Amino acid sequence: MRRDRYLIKEELPPDLFPRCPLSHLLLRTTKMAAGYGVTLAAAAAQTAAQKAAKAEKARQKLLNLKYTNIYAYLMAGIIGALILRNLALTILDFLDGRNRRRAQSSSEPGTEKLRGHADYSRKMSILRFSDRVDAVLAQSVAGLAIEWTYARVFFVTLIVVINTVFSIVGSTHLHSEQSAASSIARAFSRRCGRMAVANYPILFCFAGRNSIISQATGFSYQTLRFYHFLFGGIAFILSFIHTFAYVAHYTIFQGVDKLAEEYHETYFKWGIVAVVFLLVNCVFGLPWLRRRSYEIFLALHVVGAALILAGTWYHRPICETWVYAAVGVWGADRLVRIARHSAYSVGRRMFVRKPLIKARAQVVAGAIKLSVPADGLLWAAGQHVYVSFWDSGLLPRPWLYGPAQAHPFSVSNAPSGSSGDSMRFVMRVHKGLTARLARLIAARSEAGGSAEVDCWVSLEGPHGKHSPMSDFDTILLVAGGSGITHPLSLLDRACRDAISTETPRSALSKIILCWAVHREAQLDWVRETLESAGERARQAGVDLEVRIFVTRSESQASSAASSFAEYDTDEDFEDKEKYGAGQPLSLAGRARRFSGRPDIGAEVAAAVSDSGRTYIVACGPAQLARDVAKAAAPFSCASVVVEIAKFEC
Template identity: 30%
Template sequence: MWPVHGCIFLLLICVGTAAVLEHCVQAVDTAYGYITFVGSQPKDVWHLRCQNPLRVTSVYAASEVYCNPSENVAGQAWLTSSCQEFAGLELIPREQLATNLTDDAIRHMRVVAFGDISRREPVNFLVMLSSSYFERAFKTIVTWETQVWYNHAFGLAMYAFWGGILALGILHRSIQYTKHPCCDWEERVSSSVTAINTPFQKLYNWVRTHLVTPSPLPFRGCRVLWWSLPTRMQTLVILLCWVLNIVLCAVMYNAFPGNLYWSDISSQLLRYIADRTGIISFANMPLIWLFAGRNNIFLWATGWSFATFNLFHRHVAWIATIQAVIHTLLYLVLFIQNGNVWKKLQKPYLLWGTFGMVAMLLLWPTAVDLCRRRTYETFLILHVLLATAALVGCFYHTVIFEGNQYWAYLWPAVGIWVVDRFLRLVRVIHCNFHVHLHPRKKLRVSASTAFYDEAADVIRLEIVPGSPLLRPHAGQYYYIYQPLRLKGWENHPFTLGAWSYTAELPAPVAQDNPIADVSRVPLLVDGASCQYQEESRDDQPKLRLIFWIRPFDGWTRHLRQQCLRRPSRTIAPDILLEGPYGHEFPLWNHESVLFIAGGTGIAAMVPYIQDHIARSSTGESATCVRDLHLVWTTRQAAFIRDLVTHELRPALARNDFHASFYSTSAPKDQRYGEENDPDFGPGGLPANKDLAITNGRPDLQTLIITHAHEARLSDSSAIVIICGPPAMADEARAAVHLAMRQGYRDLHYVEESFSW
């Protein structure tokens, strides 16, 4: 999209340069538009301009007097092409009228000023414009053409602004991935002392400390009532975007008395501002669709989350909507001033424009967080329908313009939407379907099981994707469909919690047998303790993706009800995956890591722990991480016990991993891991691990300050990764900001998406 609009901008400059030469003849032609010559019907405008001898001769004569040769050539070429393009007429050649264009004939023409001849009185003689009349017409044309150029140039300024913001994001991501590798302590100390004194490092640390990390407001977190506030850096970007749009809609207007099109200043300003707001609103359209897309390439290039781009999407959409409303209202005022409101409003292109504006306006309430969370499916359907209606209305609103010039802002939005939908389909096919060619053709499709643990109030969804090409990584998430439902088009994003390789997806035992004892079926099963039978269909290990879903409303509640209908609380739903999306943060570039998880936010942490174990097994050069500490708070202790027994068990056996568990519903402190604890497999867990589940919530500020202090003493690069409810994220963010203000600069904060 950026190269396309860059070419348009260069084209505007070239066209603007060429149009300067045409302005002279355009001014002459415009001035004669206020004089009626005999020989043509009043409504036959193009025949009058191209074929009426009196008018054409007068235009040639005035052009000889007021325009230089180069302006004459360019202007008459423009007039000739206009007659051919818009009316299919030939302009009377100058040679055919040469007898009336001699110097003597021109001197004897009647000179008229503006208003000397009424438009209602046709004249049967040649007319020469007075110098004041020409200058007035010329200033009118130049002012109008300049305003048109400004409108398009300021519209394209939106792409320059966002291009600069995205370039900074790409640069920041490059810095993260090109950070110095692990080195000896002495070498690290000397490099740190040298780097911290460089101006760039000082600026970078100041930006991280005061703009990137802290909450937008110093006295509260990122959520006020039903509104989610962005971070301070995001707030600055959004504020600059609003200011830029307001300024560009309010400056560079040249209104003057005596304008031929609109005689009074107020009418000129109304028209200019109405056009400016409409064009910039159109220019924002591709940005709205780009920032809303799942397959936005800048998600990968910048490393920013989908939530960040969705935030930009909403604000750009609000700006474009306000501009569209102003555009509509100002034109309505102009129609009222001209006294032809009803006649104008009956024109189809105005009805379509109003239709598109109303559709955009109706989209506004659906962007509120409260509306999206409580009625997501309804929000999604309305959002798609209203967005489509707005785009269609914009197309038909501008169909009357020459060459459909404003469609250059609309087609990129359509293209972005089509490409995004196509790539979604490609991802669905890639994840779920695979054709085996050997030894015989066989279609392999994704298979899944879902188990609802009532004690943990979590659904464990295991999916063996049909494609053997998927390579899971930390930070990934997938959109999940249940296509055989009545609302099979609905899809919801879930973070990939863990993965393993098995011979085949477990088949549930006696899931329809009400006598079967399922009280001991664990939520998180593995090969050692699973009460499932396996059917080996081929020798190649299959990837098993694991998702932990907290049921609330909508589809998740429906999935829980499906599980509850079975005695085993286990079903085999038809599930399709779309993905993977998301990116892996380069955790391996930091020595000390603090994970903070709330509830099912643990899904964002386990993959990083698995990745660390895998990298550690390949050698010290693969990771810088020397210490990991997990702090996990959840309501149900059963959820903690299941993960400690299975997914977290390999990590808990390591000396470089430590965990603290908190349950907000546990009646008292509980300790697990002893040999006689039935929740653990034979042999229990390492005796040197403190596996207490503490009742209540952790003191995140103390934990984070301590983490930063210990990393500082060992001169380590530290990072805090959090995935949890907004209140928990706010507390962690404030603690990290406090630590950075206290002098620890090499502390990084990463917030994974918890609620989409």
């Protein structure tokens, strides 16, 4: 037993069996067996750890799939609720309008028209309640920019909180010990990567001009663009966290050398491609940079989107479902765009039209006036279309030719319903496409001796909608520069409705148009529409006031007129010169010219001072829009509807 004890302890004294060779052999054998036992134990422990890591990875994979699916269902539920709300309100509004038209047609001829609030009181109570809720949600949050309404703050907070919670829950808890194969950093990295990719379908869905979400929810394209940028930013942030959490795992648990080896793997490089172009698209999508380099932004955005999807696919094929969904949404938008270039529907019938239309264009006071034959195309006041130019003079610069440069422009007139109708546009000359096009038109006009020249264009749209104006007593239209086009189409429509037999008792009694321009010559942009609208207002007994505010002196205007790169900037509205009675203008209606910047607060207060309902529309530079929104905020309610029109590429 003493010998066994020494053997077990591996402490055999060298002179215990000095003459026995067997003892030395036994000692060596025992040591080898002990070492082999240790090796077996280590191998068994390593195998168990690997099995635990694989089991943990499989558990995380199922957990990631579970939470990304829940996230998709939750986003679909939110969008579905908005769709159902819009559908219900559309149906109720149609029924309400039909009932009110029947009530009007059954009344005795010559009956005095109702005031706006009296006519509005006949509206269904559920619709009036919805209007009150919308008025509250549309108010700007105190201390934030005017774009940040209560509705926007709510949805942004909801989306950010959901993404944050779903990225953390379950990903920071392991069922095994942290090791080189599994750690909290790695689990968190995987979850953030899956959540980033889960945002791809809705990101691409909100990017399309012809998005079915816009049609189904009633949200404008400009509203969806904001949420497109939001989801793009969330996808980038989650991808950024995914990347550096993965780097942290390798640095802490496997070493920098192992990370360097992973860097040379194909999946790693494609992942970097996806993250880099997510960053590029987010940076060039910032408004201040996009406006100054739109051509670069457009090219990078399309190429970047393709590389983001390709990088995600090659980085982790497990994300193929989300990539398929995003590609499907993107492809569907492109197909619809092609269809809307070549066809349109009237009622239940589909008509094929020429994809290219010969328009007439001329350069007037730093802007391009464009008249496009409608060719049966129907549009409504307040809508806009995307215009592409196919002029041969643009071929040397293919990035400006055709659909490579499709810009949104508001239609400046309402449809007359007669044959030979045309859509009118005013396109302020900036850098890029409009500057090049203005030079071509001016050169051809000078060579041909005619102010107007032919110009081939294609139209995509129309897009957008506006509130009905029939139950408002007063309409206040505020415009700056070329922003006159959107309010002017509403003015044209309101004056047409006022003399129409279809609306014999329109509540409209007063229209005020405040337009700030650099110089008086810019009135020629829309003189025809202003004069025709003024004549209709006179026939209908509607009080039309046109107030033109010239914000630059003659010397400033003449120096600016020498360039085709004249801007509508916020600085144009910094002049706070007080204006008096003004000078009369040769326009239909009560038109007067003032010098300096309009007092937006006084104009809004005067418009809403009378009893009744007021519709306020503003379109122009950002500063003008902020002033109108700020001035109208104290009056915002169901009886005062404010619309800030904003159109960006």
